[in-house]
Amino acid sequence: MRHLLATEGLGREQATAILDTADELKQTLLGREVRKLPTLRGRTVITMFYENSTRTRVSFEIAGKWMSADVVNVSASGSSVNKGESLRDTALTLAAAGADCVIVRHPASGAAHRLAGWLADAGTHVVNAGDGMHEHPTQALLDAATLRERLGPLDGRRIAIVGDVLHSRVARSNVHLLATLGAEVVLVAPPTLVPTGVGAWPVTVSHELDAELPAVDAVMMLRVQAERMTGGFFPSAREYSIAYGLNAARQRLLPEHAVVLHPGPMLRGMEIASAVADSPASAITEQVRNGVHVRMAVLYHLLAAAEEEAA
Numbered sequence: 001m002r003h004l005l006a007t008e009g010l011g012r013e014q015a016t017a018i019l020d021t022a023d024e025l026k027q028t029l030l031g032r033e034v035r036k037l038p039t040l041r042g043r044t045v046i047t048m049f050y051e052n053s054t055r056t057r058v059s060f061e062i063a064g065k066w067m068s069a070d071v072v073n074v075s076a077s078g079s080s081v082n083k084g085e086s087l088r089d090t091a092l093t094l095a096a097a098g099a100d101c102v103i104v105r106h107p108a109s110g111a112a113h114r115l116a117g118w119l120a121d122a123g124t125h126v127v128n129a130g131d132g133m134h135e136h137p138t139q140a141l142l143d144a145a146t147l148r149e150r151l152g153p154l155d156g157r158r159i160a161i162v163g164d165v166l167h168s169r170v171a172r173s174n175v176h177l178l179a180t181l182g183a184e185v186v187l188v189a190p191p192t193l194v195p196t197g198v199g200a201w202p203v204t205v206s207h208e209l210d211a212e213l214p215a216v217d218a219v220m221m222l223r224v225q226a227e228r229m230t231g232g233f234f235p236s237a238r239e240y241s242i243a244y245g246l247n248a249a250r251q252r253l254l255p256e257h258a259v260v261l262h263p264g265p266m267l268r269g270m271e272i273a274s275a276v277a278d279s280p281a282s283a284i285t286e287q288v289r290n291g292v293h294v295r296m297a298v299l300y301h302l303l304a305a306a307e308e309e310a311a
């Protein structure tokens with residue numbers, strides 16, 4: 001695998017290999033006082049974040065460090081981007097400085113693909129850490145890792161993805177990956193927060209959360225992305241919460257085994273009540289924990305697996 005830019009087009013074998021590696025890494029490091037493997041010693045990983053992040057940025061940094069890579073963090077605000085340097089020139093500069101892998105988050109959909117094109121001759125690997133409203137593949141992989149832990153194989157499992165689907169790269173990546181892993185996906189959202197191209201996706205669409213909850217194995221709540229809601233007729237926070245917020249009463253409609261996910265950051269009280277987010281059904285903290293192992297696995301498959309197989 002040269003880059004990880006999207007889950008659309010990621011094969012079942014590749015996705016499963018990443019998830020299995022993440023499981024193995026988690027088991028290997030479990031209970032260890034020193035969580036350090038030598039696998040990426042001498043390799044340089046650069047994170048380049050043009051949008052805010054807590055979970056993705058920190059877990060990529062920890063993942064790289066636990067694998068002994070040298071990790072360098074670049075943010076738009078502290079770099080020459082603030083002086084007007086283009087994404088292309090920034091990427092070529094980082095590659096020339098010795099980056100083996102660039103992890104990029106950018107507000108423009110398609111930015112990671114552009115970067116991969118510009119770095120084609122440099123031999124630098126690219127990971128998409130979220131590009132606009134397009135994809136966030138490592139989020140979907142860590143969600144799948146968490147669901148597999150709680151539910152076992154995902155074939156035939158029914159997963160509801162709820163809320164602001166229109167603006168959500170997390171939803172797009174999950175739709176493709178969950179379908180690849182054999183799950184059924186139902187998108188539950190107000191009509192104005194469903195993307196127009198959804199007819200081509202491997203999903204069904206519903207606007208009635210209460211009707212869907214009794215038949216799902218997991219419910220993935222999405223963040224309402226107020227910052228991307230410019231123009232259009234969107235529900236108010238109150239309307240949204242009444243119709244689509246996951247509160248304790250709604251949680252009682254779920255089957256007992258059902259898992260509650262949220263990619264974070266959460267708007268408690270709007271998308272999800274604290275009583276639900278902090279309940280035993282919630283796997284939100286596990287999602288963050290699994291994010292480190294999944295990102296270690298991604299770095300391994302990009303930077304080390306081919307060499308290890310050839311040796």
Ligand code: CP
Pocket residue numbers: 052053054055056057130136139263264265
């Ligand atoms: N889920 C997610 O991408 O969170 P961050 O924006 O904090 O990285």
